[in-house]
Amino acid sequence: MTLLDTSADTGRGLLTGDRYRAELDDGRELYLDGKRVSDPAGHPAFRPAVDALADLLDLQHDPGHRDLLTYRDPGSGQRLARAYQPPRTLEELRLQRRSAEFWHAASFGQHGRSPAFMASIAVGVHDFRNRLERARPGFGANAHAWYRHCATNDLVLSHALGDPQIDRSADPVDDPDLALRVLAETDEGIVVRGAKQLTTLAPLAHEVLVYLSASFTQRRGEQFVVWFALPLNTRGLVTLCREPLGTESWGHAHALGARYDEQDAMLFFDDVLVPWNRVFLLRDADLARTGLARINAWSAYIGHVRYRERLRTLLATATLVAESIGVDGFRSIQEDLGRLASYTELTEILLDAAEARATVTDGGLLAPGDTAAGRVWSAEVAEGAVDVLRRIGASGLLMQPTENDLAHPRLRPLLDRYMRGRGIDAERKSRLLRLAWELTGDAFGQRQHLYELVHRGDLARNRINLFKRYDQSDVRRRLEEFIATPHPPTPLPPPPLAAAARPATGTDDAQEDRS
DSSP states (O other), rough: OOOOOOOOOOOOSSSSEEEHHHHHHHHOOOEEEEESSSSGGGSSTTTTHHHHHHHHHHGGGGGTTHHHHHEETTTOEEEGGGGGGOOOHHHHHHHHHHHHHHHHTTTTOOOOHHHHHHHHHHHHHHTTHHHHHHSOOOOOOOOHHHHHHHHHHOOOOOEEEEOSSTTTTTOTTOGGGSEEEEEEEEESSSEEEEEBOOOGGGGEEEEEEEEEGGSSSSSSGGGOOEEEEEEOOOTTEEEEOOSSSSOOOSSOOOOHHHHHOOOOOOOOEEEEEGGGGGEEEEEHHHHHHHHHHHTTTHHHHHHHHHHHHHHHHHHHHHHHHHHHTOOOOHHHHHHHHHHHHHHHHHHHHHHHHHHHTTTEETSSEEEOOHHHHHHHHHHHHHHHHHHHHHHGGGGGGOOOOOOOHHHHTTTTTHHHSSSOOOOOOOOOOHHHHHHHHHHHHHHHHHHHHHHHHHTTTOOHHHHHHHHSSOHHHHHHHHHHHHHHHHOOOOOOOOOOGGGSSSSSHHHHHHHHHOO
């Protein structure tokens, strides 16, 4: 097990694709379908997704992209990933956005837990270090050292927040298995037992950051409140993968699912020792609740970058599908596409607003403005965005030939004749409609849609929190003053003269004649 060296300020530098593949073969206890996987990069279920990430990591070394995707660390002189740069100016914040736009465009907005996203959470932990240090001496230094370790080694990270779904009506104090808990504090560190649910990207990451979602910060038992980070090959840490979503063998290429299925996993902590230099917060629910928003300020911003790219992908796919079947000129279709275009444009506006409302934190970094309302809105429109593409493609999403069908000599003439589109042959049309099916209907598409609904947190709770936080004081005061003052009804003007009593004029007669 590799432990963090808190004295180290430099690491191995920017990842390459080959180094990333090799580092995943680290002895972690990883299971898929009842079998242990020794090397994720070499396993057929994970290899395409690992290769997609590796290709992106290699672009950091391309002279044409280096200045956008990396920066020179002023302390060490090393080139580090732009996503790990702590932004102190508006220009640096916008560079972080542009770098994330590059990453997410490359994956068509399908990588929710891209390295660009998770690195920004490490930046948030670094920014919160002073508050952590004041709460317990040494924890802030741990947070800073971990951030430097991640940045200088260009680590691919995952994070784990939610408890397992055993009985959400019960309290972990009464049933300790309901939540990850601290069993003991020793000279070496803390010992934890429990599980974390839906740890996205864990099978393909170097390390996991463990903390609490908003629903779980306020615990009756302080033993359930803890923040720490560990390598995923830590002894006693077991990773269980869900079913892969891009590896069916029936001729469908599943181009998106194979490349961008990030894998979601359960993490089981079987009495795991967390060294003290890996612990950042312990037994402090109020600080955990405050810190959640702080450390995720940049990731929420980068999350909008990713969602904008997903919306752009849905819009472009829907437009291509409409053109391929000759409905792009229909008024109702154009209205649907316009609604999807408005979602895309509003996401861009939300990003601009976050930059315009950026503030300097007590940690000295420039944090984007609050994006809570934008996160609520994004979850609210997610179903409608997918539905536009689903309704345009309609039955065509279900019935498309596979690559093997296209290659069959008996079938191909029939496909060319009856499954072509307007200005598009059967081969290209089938690939386009299968892509649309991946985005809307198959297992990968449904997983991506569910992700949009749940990854920002409970929608009802987020709405309630927005209501409770929103400052209505000024307008409430003015309304209360307004209703406290009597307002007699305004007198009505006298009624007009009756037509018979009104003097006739030549002008009026002329107007009546013309009418």
